[in-house]
Amino acid sequence: MTAAAAGSTGGTAGRAGGEPGAGARQRGAADPGPRSAGRVVYGELRRRVVTLDLQPGAPLSENELAAELGVSRTPVRDALMLLQQEGLVQIFPRIGSFVSRVDPQRVADAQFLREAVELASLDDVPAEPDPRVTAELQENIALQRLVEGDHEEFFRLDEAFHQGLMRLAGHEGTWPSVVAAKAHLDRARRLGLSEVGSVQVFVEQHAHVLDALLRGGASEARPLMRTHLRTVFDDIERVRSRSPELFAANTGAPTRRSVAVWE
The missing domain is CATH 1.10.10.10 (Winged helix-like DNA-binding domain superfamily/Winged helix DNA-binding domain)
Structure with missing residues (x-):
């Protein structure tokens, strides 16, 4: 799944699930x-x-x-x-x-694009990241821990978290393109959330990605992010078998x- 920082990060991403900018x-x-x-x-x-x-x-x-x-x-x-x-x-x-x-193929195509953009952006996070954005991301994760049972609010925070990572890398301007391209993926992600007993597994994945990025840089964060983004495929297979x-x-x-x- 995915999320974003509170404050300005949350506000921007709150629009992502509806009409694109x-x-x-x-x-x-x-x-x-x-x-x-x-x-x-x-x-x-x-x-x-x-x-x-x-x-x-x-x-x-x-x-x-x-x-x-x-x-x-x-x-x-x-x-x-x-x-x-x-x-x-x-x-x-x-x-x-x-x-x-x-359409699973459209989902896979959107995931491919999203993964390519987000993983590449990690390489551009500076050695000394903006402390304001870092604090927003940490606050966002804290908010994620409080929204158990509210999948749509978690989705909003998830979007904001990933948008915040793009901001940290200096590439927030590409986020609208990612949002516009992943409508099919977002439907699958929401279906996947319906199969999840708790969103806390995703919250912990976000926390581990951010911690690895701040501690060890892109080389440590990249494999964690890749695994995190690809969990959608397991989720939708469970939905597909049921519905x-x-x-x-x-x-x-x-x-x-x-x-x-x-x-």
Whole structure:
């Protein structure tokens, strides 16, 4: 999993789970254009998909979403098309629109990108790291220890922790690109959290990474970070064995019912 520092670190990362910032849209997520009803709808639907408020495979009704969000069907349709470009929504003619099921290959691709960026950034942490950022990261870990049972709050802190490490390395500006590129990974991570009895194992991993980085530098922190980031694969395999309907197994179209049925 992952996290971030309190204070300014937590505040910045708190936005990461929803609509991406301008930098993220430029480099990853589909760009819905100027501030408009379509952009607002896109941001809200993307947030719901990534946070699992809309579950993988769930049917999406343009009429119901338009009524709920207080807009016409046009911005909803536009938003769904943008989400389709990101692989987060599937649209089947004469059947309807559905939240995409989790695609393990997309998860692996996003993990590959994230791991490459985060491991490389460790090499650029200075020998004498910024004490203010270091203190934020330590405070963040302390906060993580207090959120047992609140997976979404832990996820927010997790994001902030990793963003804080990027700040420590002088590469915080790349974080929006990472966030935009890892929507599929974030869905898998949240599913994985549902299988975890306690988040404390991840908290301890964060603490060990930070301690190794401050004590021995990148050479000691890198293998710990790699192991930490790759735990998502074990987590999603447990979810997949229990709930295979949440994962993409073929390219067939679903049968539209009150609950989507995938052949």
